[in-house]
Amino acid sequence: MQSPNLIDDSKSGSEILTQPLPLGRVLFNRIMTVLAFLFLALALLPLLAVLFEVLRRGLPNLSLEAFTALPAPPGITDQPNGFGNAIQGTLLMVGIASLLSVPVGIMAAVYISEFGRGTWLAAWIRFATNILSGVPSIVMGVFAYAVIVYTSKTFSAFAGSVALAVLMLPIVVRATEEALKLVPDSLRQAAVALGATQFQTTTQVVVATALPGIVTGVLLAVARAAGETAPLLFTALFTDQWTDGLFSPTASLSVLIFNFYNDPDPNRTELLWTASLLLVGLVLFTSVLSRVAARNPMAASRR
DSSP: OOOOOSSOTTSOHHHHHTSOOOHHHHHHHHHHHHHHHHHHHHHHHHHHHHHHHHHHHHGGGOOHHHHHSOOOOTTOOSSOOOOHHHHHHHHHHHHHHHHHHHHHHHHHHHIIIIIOTTOHHHHHHHHHHHHHHTSOHHHHHHHHIIIIIHHHTSOOHHHHHHHHHHHHHHHHHHHHHHHHHTSOHHHHHHHHHTTOOHHHIIIIIIHHHTHHHHHHHHHHHHHHHHTOOHHHHHHTOOOSSOOOOTTSOOOOHHHHHHHHTTOSOHHHHHHHHHHHHHHHHHHHHHHHHHHHHTSSTTGGGGO
């Protein structure tokens, strides 16, 4: 018995493919598309609202004086008013924190991924990194206070740098480890086949190939550290003057915003919005830069 032909042979394949979809399916697709755009708009709404408010309040007072002058005393209107000391302190502490955390984080990730695969030490490092990434930032500040501020009897930029370095460390480790995992094993095998040692393979092939991903992790860690407030309240504190050195109280943009928010002086209120604009711009610039660096993580492998 011949089986029935389920497809009409009189219609060509192109005619079958170009037949209109059922009305219900078309309507469902359009509804889902509209909902997708709606949820996208809802996700972007908080960011756009923050950017709008910061630009609206901070942009009118943006000037060279704001970047180079010290905060004017409360009630004084005939003096330059700025947050140059906060910019100096932020760059100083984030820079020192990067010097402390980035080399350690990269070396730890290289050991986990390349030299210590399957060892108990690598497992413990990964476990400690995961725990450290979940610790609240204020706890890092209390830790730095107990270890450095309490023993030295003074708030300092160095204590703030240590607290920020501990916050940056797990971000650098995890980002570097993930970047190293993306490197194909074929590159490692090819380097070994050419006579390279494991150290040469790791440094000249694996790390070089994963460099865009590593840079992305470092930039994200820097953005995280630049916007932190709680650790610096316990460590660097704040000062209205220029930084005297690593072992003295130091201003920062985030703490300046925190301190000036409830200040009755309108000049300081205006100053905090300009500082907020600078801080948001710094974080956004760093985030965009990290995205550009991660756009083609395997570009180095083709060179």
